[in-house]
Amino acid sequence: MVATMVDRLTLSDSAVDALVAALIRSGRRVLGPQLVRSQGQDRIDIAPLASFADLARDGQAVASAKGAVFPKVERLLHYRYAGKSIELADVEPASPPTVLFGVRPCEARAFAALQAVLNWDSEDKFFSHRLANTTVVAISCTEADASCFCTSVGSRPDDGQGSDILLCRLAHGGYLAKVATSRGQALVELGQGVFQALAAEPELAPAAALAPAFDAKTLPQKLAAHFDHPLWVEQSLRCLGCGACAFVCPTCACFSIEDEADSRQGQRLRTWDSCGLRLFTLHASGHNPRDRQSQRWRQRVYHKFAYYPDRFQTLGCVGCGKCSRACPVDMNLKQHLAEAARTLP
């Protein structure tokens, strides 16, 4: 996402509605957070939007938007048995032009972290192709909950990083659009007449107030020095060892590759995987380098807050708090990291 000069424009509420309609009309896949009520419970899913009215403007979606560029199951290869031989068929990722509309700024920032690992050495064709076809229109947050911690990881509720367009709510309705990339500019052109030039300095609705709980910049050093600290065992006691945190995480990119075949043909699939699952590192011989849940919990923390900064000069976390909300036993990452920052010298 090539950053250009940030263009500032405004949109009325009805203009946003018209923009979403224009995007859908243009044949793009428009995905955004939506409130779903089912079996008496509310949740927010990232799903195809039919109109702006569908959009959940506050609150965090359960799942992240990463599925748009890194689907939970994708085909890498297809093959057919031909006698003793194999006919390999390459696979082109099907990726319709996609707009992630109205996602939170933390989600938008996550794509850089995904890219850091998936493309650091060689380019991942599937991920790259999908990412190249994706435009991110984020809406700044005016609410934060007890799991949110973007301000602890170097961001803020109205951070425009990673967004092609960031929409900030105006105090008296409508939005300020910060158009940061050429891809964002393309949407402006598509929504002809929807965006208005800025007449005067706009009065923004206040962004969510979220005090930092710790400073992630201090973590790499602290973690590096305390790999064997009892804190990791203590924190992981209640961890059940499922993959809920990793699968809802917008930056978790670990995956598995699995073959599925019948007697005539088969396919090679990439599926999400998680370092929290025991099977992740288990060798066929039975040897497991991370045999205990505490080691796996530590790996998750270290991967994001020590190894990523060391290797990719970026955190592997955007502070969205999805992991904490999804955790069946309320492993609150913000609290755990704050504890680490506080207690590790």
Next chain:
Amino acid sequence: MATTTPNSYKPYLMRIAAITKEAPGVRTFRLEFADAGEGTAFRFATGQFGLYSAFGEGESTFCIASSPTRKGYIECTFRETGRVTASLADKDVGDIIGFRGPYGNVFPLERWQGKHLIFIAGGIALPPLRSVIWNCLDLRERFATMTVVYGARTVNDLVYKHELADWGKRPDMKLVVTVDPGGDEPGWTGKVGFVPHIVEQLAPTAANTVAIVCGPPIMIKLTLPVLAKLGFGKTEIYTTLENRMKCGLGKCGRCNTGRSFVCKDGPVYTLADLERLPAEY
């Protein structure tokens, strides 16, 4: 819209040219490129590995066990352990399997020029060293003395039995083969004893010498102190790791150990490198 980026997950198709049964459950495949053009263009260096596919079952990671000085084919040696290796073990000569690679870093042969080399291997861990041993033998004049210490549980568990016999006869190298106590059999002319003890008895000089160690964790654990006592420096001891992997490309996260991706920064590490990593391998 087709992308121009190649699909890194697409393997070469390889024809099994020969199968050698090495030991119970252990086989060596000689693999030739089904597409001769791909074979001609293919390059690798000793120490590297690949992902071998049994189509329908998945991929498994093994080193390339042959030397890059031997052109036109690659070899791999594996033990039937899981889903993929069981399927590979069922294959016949002429069957097609997949191969992605070469991946990972290499043994720095140019650094070893003029030095004495001692290779220490245990059990099924000889294959990664076999590549570099042959590589060095094929460039024999570049190195000082070459010694191979190889141990297995029993005589039957020794791999590359024919090559061991040949190596044993070569005047330009020294081969010491040992089996665990109780693993010998009538007519066994090699040593009996654990690898670390044999190395201790052998007492190779550490001066101007590089040790390349590969074997089960317990063998490595007990051999390293012996080498330290003999005066080997931590940058003069090499090993090669085999973490579980899915991609081989530094993406899937499975082999991640500390800041290292074993598939990219490894599999070859010096002891000095290894001590900077958490012991999660």
Next chain:
Amino acid sequence: MESLQRKAQELLAAGTVKLVIGYGEGTGVRRRPIFVRTGDQAGSLVLDPACTQNLATYLTKAEVRALGRTALVATPSTLRSILQLAAERQVREENLLALVPLAGTIKELTTFADIEAMVATLPDEIARADQEMLTQLGAMSVVERRAFWEKELGRCVKCYACRAACPMCYCERCTMDNNRPQWVPVASHALGNLEYHVVRAMHLAGRCVRCGTCGAACPHGIPIHLLTFASEGSVRRQFGQPGGASSRPTYALATFKPDDKEDFIR
């Protein structure tokens, strides 16, 4: 709440147990499992209607077991899980005791017989919302039910939170984790998800205590607990053996009666 804290303190001080697993304050209104090992940690124990998670799950975890004899704050479902685990030889009587909040006091149950006796007095009902959902689903046509589950299970990502949270999913190596053969697809595509959840529901039939912890654990809000309720319900209806009623091994699908009645075999 104070009585629980006091009880925990006493048990730890006397060395009766090394660990009390109970509920503590979590994020916002949430409650979370906490592991109390010293008297001064006992003040963190919370007891209120939000404390519903089935903590028996922890009884089979190696890391928790290693901490020593355990007192478990137990809901009715937790008690049933303890009995089912006992029936399956997964817990030992001498390694645990159950702390049951009862009319403002804490009742301490130290034997499986005590737990059985108490369970026999407790109503065994599922939540009304769940009962309503089951009724609704039962009233649907088979095509409508297929559509319902296709949509619901479509969201499953196979994070296995349901399995991890379930006290009865203690297998060291779940059938999902075995790959020779790969009986159920690993991938969380539509077929892989259906197969996984059908297998899970079958494996819990006759063993499920209907605590609903699996459904509560699902990050995507898939009502998967209804699947085990359905298979467990089938066992209860046809064989009269509810999961978690007894510490004796009486698993309905490990036995049979020559005159088991069905009406579909030709």
Next chain:
Amino acid sequence: MAEPFEPKLTAFVCNWCTYAGADLTGTSRIKYQANVRVIRLPCTGRIDFMMVLKAFARGSDGVIISGCHPNDCHYTSGNYHARRRWMVFRDLIDFVGIDLARVTFSWISAAEGAKWASLVNETTDRVRALGPYQEIGKLAAAGIE
């Protein structure tokens, strides 16, 4: 013109009774419809419930499961255990929306060649009338990008 629909049936049968019964059908020269693929297993106790789903996923329009009559199991009680599982499994697959009309359970002894023929004929006719079944088969391609 489109071919008339011919259902594909998969039959999971036990080695000792139903398979022998089906054999008898043939040696007795009783004709029956050729829509069934027979998979022989040692005992009904070995017929994993998931095989029903696997058959549908791979394109079967109907499934037959058959083994020894109660009290006749070669292994004494395999069929009794199987019966209990079927009783629960039927309820469960009905609950997840699989049409029970497509799954037939039966006891057929080695002497009941005629019963095998009529079972296959009746099931084939019923499934033919129901039409193709793709509810599970279509899932195989769903959810993969």
